[in-house]
Amino acid sequence: MTYDPRLVPVAPTQGAPVSIALTPFWIGSANGSALPLLLPGVAPRHVALMEREDGFYLSPVANVYPAPQLNGRPVSGLTRLADGDVIQVVPGSVWRLETGEPLPVAAEEVDEGFVGVAPRSGKKRKKRKAGRSGGGGWRTIAVWAGVLVVAALLVIAGIAVYNGATHESQMTPLSDTDAALFDSLLLVSYDHMERGSTLLDLSLGDQALQEFARSTNVLETSRLRDNPWVKPRIAALEATIAQVYRTRSVAVPAQYRNAKATVSTATSLKAQLSAADFAARFGAMETRFASQYHRQLVVTGRDHPEHLSLYGKGGAIDMRVNDLSRAEVQWIVSNCRAAGIRVKDFSTDSVLQAQIQGAIKAGLADRAGTGVHLHVDRFADRHDRYTVSWSGAVEKGEKLED
Incomplete structure (x- = not known):
């Protein structure tokens, strides 16, 4: 059985229903949002819909204001949705979820507060494509055989872990x-x-x-x-x-x-540069920067745990400083891009900036971070909301001048 989940506008919201083809289904003002909303108060990524085997969930982004509402109540954490639920993104933008089929009631309610670890699914629902086959139940085991069974399971589990680690490919x-x-x-x-x-x-x-x-x-x-x-x-x-x-x-x-x-x-993720090529090109850019501005470029992070996991050894570099001029930032971005190096500018992250401003107001200036947070890596063809484009290089540089 197939179905077509969608969001249907609720008055006074105007427009056509929007199909939920893939999740996460992002709602926000950012380019590429599944449901783009250019309205006051809408963050680049304001809220998302997630699909799991037991239904849809509403996943708001932290620190967005106004917070999205579900059936008239503010939502602050991952929350289970039902067919017919009404979602208010911001006042004036209201949508009703239509899944195309009744959803089963969850065995447990999801807390409306922040959920540290995603709740596991309960009863499975019908999927858009053919479902997976279910497994049978265990028969009752006599007490006198318990020790042998546990020992056998431990052996099997050990073999499974070993095979998972050695034959993942x-x-x-x-x-x-x-x-x-x-x-x-x-x-x-x-x-x-x-x-x-x-x-x-x-x-x-x-x-x-x-x-x-x-x-x-x-x-x-x-x-x-x-x-x-x-x-x-x-x-x-x-x-x-x-x-x-x-x-x-x-x-x-x-x-x-x-x-x-x-x-x-x-x-x-496929990288366009090897770690050696990335290091050589970034090193050449550092040399040119020193020659151009008569100072050394400050690198504040290499091979952090998140770098090793996300980009591989030697795959990314951080520059978090507060003494770069507009011209220097623009020069770094342009020359990295010309060398086939991706640049991400976390200085424009509204959530981070909000946290930094909160730290300053609380008298914790030492936690306020830096004026510029640039990240460079060897994945030149990757694009996300922080990736600096050619046209964005000048714009972001100009924003840094106060």
């Missing part, structure tokens, strides 16, 4: 459609991972933890979450989060403490 690869979905989800996950790392550097632990949770929730709330190729990559992201905390001598949250990586997510 033999798994059935994702289909073209699923690979494209995974690729898009991974980019969103990377955004949250890098933002969380920056917030942790600013000693904003609660906000960092929320971003790290969103980094894994993006995949854990998708239809790919049970795929045997995807599951170890979710575990690798969790292990990276744990390592980020350890390298900063901060206690690792309980949900990530025992996470272990058996694969590298860095191999999931």
